[in-house]
Amino acid sequence: xxxxxxxxxxxxxxxxxxxxxxxxxxxxxxxxxxxxxxxxxxxxxxxxxxxxxxxxxxxxxxxxxxxxxxxxxxxxxxxxxxxxxxxxxxxxxxxxxxxxxxxxxxx
Amino acid sequence: xxxxxxxxxxxxxxxxxxxxxxxxxxxxxxxxxxxxxxxxxxxxxxxxxxxxxxxxxxxxxxxxxxxxxxxxxxxxxxxxxxxxxxxxxxxxxxxxxxxxxxxxxxxxxxxxxxxxxx
Numbered sequence: 739x740x741x742x743x744x745x746x747x748x749x750x751x752x753x754x755x756x757x758x759x760x761x762x763x764x765x766x767x768x769x770x771x772x773x774x775x776x777x778x779x780x781x782x783x784x785x786x787x788x789x790x791x792x793x794x795x796x797x798x799x800x801x802x803x804x805x806x807x808x809x810x811x812x813x814x815x816x817x818x819x820x821x822x823x824x825x826x827x828x829x830x831x832x833x834x835x836x837x838x839x840x841x842x843x844x845x
Numbered sequence: 846x847x848x849x850x851x852x853x854x855x856x857x858x859x860x861x862x863x864x865x866x867x868x869x870x871x872x873x874x875x876x877x878x879x880x881x882x883x884x885x886x887x888x889x890x891x892x893x894x895x896x897x898x899x900x901x902x903x904x905x906x907x908x909x910x911x912x913x914x915x916x917x918x919x920x921x922x923x924x925x926x927x928x929x930x931x932x933x934x935x936x937x938x939x940x941x942x943x944x945x946x947x948x949x950x951x952x953x954x955x956x957x958x959x960x961x962x963x
Contacts, residue, residue, distance in 0.1 A: 739907070770947075770948040772948065772949035772950075774890075774950075776890075781940060781953035781954065781955055781956060782882075782890065782940075782950075782953055783953075784945070784949055784950060784951045787945060787947060787948065787949040787951070788947060788948065788949075793945075793951060794951075825889065825890055827890075827892075827949060827950075828948075829948035829949070831904075832895060832902060832903070832904025833904060834880070834892035834895065834904075835892060836889060836890040836891065836892065837889075838889050839889045839890075
């Protein structure tokens with residue numbers, strides 16, 4: 739099973755700042771890496787798929803990069819509604835795994 | 846508008862069974878693979894199981910293999926999860942999720958809560 743490790747576990751930033759979240763895979767996942775945002779009491783929302791493609795309706799301040807084993811989600815300028823938990827996810831054949839999450843909190 | 850509505854959750858004793866359902870609408874159901882993802886209280890996301898558009902392929906997390914069975918009825922636009930031999934560690938909110946034709950999940954339901962306790 740491919741393990742995804744996200745860092746940091748918690749990120750404390752202020753609105754307007756840039757956020758950089760990391761996801762590292764235990765082996766190559768090519769570009770099959772997605773990012774989700776989850777707010778309390780809500781289902782996850784797809785942000786980025788296939789490492790760098792924004793999902794429908796996702797603002798341009800969200801961007802994804804990387805391939806192989808190292809991936810990054812960048813939020814260029816934080817809005818108040820961006821403070822949430824973020825998960826990465828990979829697919830390898832019929833095995834899907836999520837990272838443990840990064841909590842983005844207001845500083 | 847895509848909608849996924851789960852049902853069937855509840856309180857069940859360890860060792861018993863439960864069947865979850867997911868009613869889909871707003872898209873061509875039999876064009877897409879579908880999945881179940883769960884989230885234990887206060888924890889992260891865990892993929893549980895997935896099924897291809899025509900039920901020809903299925904996959905399971907190691908934690909549920911041999912106990913859970915995923916199925917679908919394309920005529921009814923419905924996804925199911927039969928859960929047998931339930932354990933306390935299966936307690937979670939179970940989400941139904943649509944695969945986006947690639948490698949991720951673009952639509953999610955609001956979840957149905959399964960609590961396994963005596």
